[in-house]
Amino acid sequence: MNPEEVQALVEDATFDYINGDSETALVKLARATSAQPGSFEAWHAVAEVNLGLRRLEPALAAAEKAHALNKADPMVIATLSRIWMEKGDKARAEHYGAAARVESWKTELKAPNSNSAGDLR
Secondary structure (H helix, E strand, O other): OOHHHHHHHHHHHHHHHHOOOHHHHHHHHHHHHHHOOOOHHHHHHHHHHHHHOOOHHHHHHHHHHHHHHOOOOHHHHHHHHHHHHHOOOHHHHHHHHHHHHHHHHHHHHHOOOOOOOOOOO
16 A cells, blocks of 8 residues: 555545544554554554544554654644543643644744744734
8 A cells, every 4th residue: 555545544534533433444544554554644543533432542552653753743742642631640641732832833933934923024
């Protein structure tokens, strides 16, 4: 399966999940991660679906795989924060929450044409 096919499968799975078919979504995502274990998007989707189902251990395992693939992505860092909050570890949740904000700020600062407070035009 090529990267475009994996991405299409992730998008199909996301559509299934949004429409209430979580199990079909997870089956498709399992195919995606099996075909491309290095797919950040697939692992992040697995984490989100499992978190939505309150399956915290599989959510955490998938989020950690996604985070290992892209340590600077604020969305997966926020997912880790939400998982740790659900697991009752407020200190870890706050750690990841702060890290997500920092990464988000870094992205904003790198963006060309950002309307920063110092831009008085």
